[in-house]
Amino acid sequence: DQQVKQNSPSLSVQEGRISILNCDYTNSMFDYFLWYKKYPAEGPTFLISISSIKDKNEDGRFTVFLNKSAKHLSLHIVPSQPGDSAVYFCAASAYGTSYGKLTFGQGTILTVHP
Amino acid sequence: NAGVTQTPKFQVLKTGQSMTLQCAQDMNHNSMYWYRQDPGMGLRLIYYSASEGTTDKGEVPNGYNVSRLNKREFSLRLESAAPSQTSVYFCASIKQNQETQYFGPGTRLLVL
Numbered sequence: 001d002q003q004v005k006q007n008s009p010s011l012s013v014q015e016g017r018i019s020i021l022n023c024d025y026t027n028s029m030f031d032y033f034l035w036y037k038k039y040p041a042e043g044p045t046f047l048i049s050i051s052s053i054k055d056k057n058e059d060g061r062f063t064v065f066l067n068k069s070a071k072h073l074s075l076h077i078v079p080s081q082p083g084d085s086a087v088y089f090c091a092a093s094a095y096g097t098s099y100g101k102l103t104f105g106q107g108t109i110l111t112v113h114p
Numbered sequence: 115n116a117g118v119t120q121t122p123k124f125q126v127l128k129t130g131q132s133m134t135l136q137c138a139q140d141m142n143h144n145s146m147y148w149y150r151q152d153p154g155m156g157l158r159l160i161y162y163s164a165s166e167g168t169t170d171k172g173e174v175p176n177g178y179n180v181s182r183l184n185k186r187e188f189s190l191r192l193e194s195a196a197p198s199q200t201s202v203y204f205c206a207s208i209k210q211n212q213e214t215q216y217f218g219p220g221t222r223l224l225v226l
Contacts, residue, residue: 043206043217043219043220044204045217049213093213100145100215101162102157104157
């Protein structure tokens with residue numbers, strides 16, 4: 001039972017264009033969502049997060065959108081850069097009840113071509 | 115400030131052998147976690163420790179044991195390794211009442 005799903009295993013984008021990574025969840029108890037970025041042979045690093053009381057959070061080139069009714073969130077990267085090439089994981093938690101436990105999606109491999 | 119450290123970086127085991135994966139954090143975090151990452155599966159929680167002295171099972175605990183040795187250290191033990199435990203193992207920690215987990219660099223384990 002995959003509670004957090006990233007249905008696109010990979011995404012290829014040209015440098016300077018927008019990258020949109022998608023994530024769906026099924027557990028209505030989730031109220032906090034995060035995106036992590038992972039380079040090969042390294043641990044995941046935190047990128048951006050959003051609470052369920054918001055529908056958008058922006059940090060520089062990265063924006064996360066949350067659609068609670070559709071149980072869907074997306075990460076927008078504008079403009080995309082070759083250094084953004086990595087695996088992106090969506091994660092969710094039930095804040096305050098989960099002891100910080102995260103449920104991760106399968107990941108999406110983003111490749112940004114120069 | 116080293117963050118979250120893991121040892122070893124890479125290990126090869128034979129089926130039935132045992133080993134302990136070590137994790138330490140120097141950020142004074144309360145909670146610590148062990149995940150495994152497999153292709154197409156994302157990261158799955160094995161065990162976690164909400165605070166020093168407590169441990170609980172996650173999504174995939176079978177075949178593993180953990181010890182929260184003190185606030186800094188959280189170890190993961192494989193008593194009798196199986197090929198299905200071939201994976202990359204990540205340790206993570208988090209400060210109380212925060213949601214951003216900090217991850218170690220991972221241990222790549224191959225069980226033959």
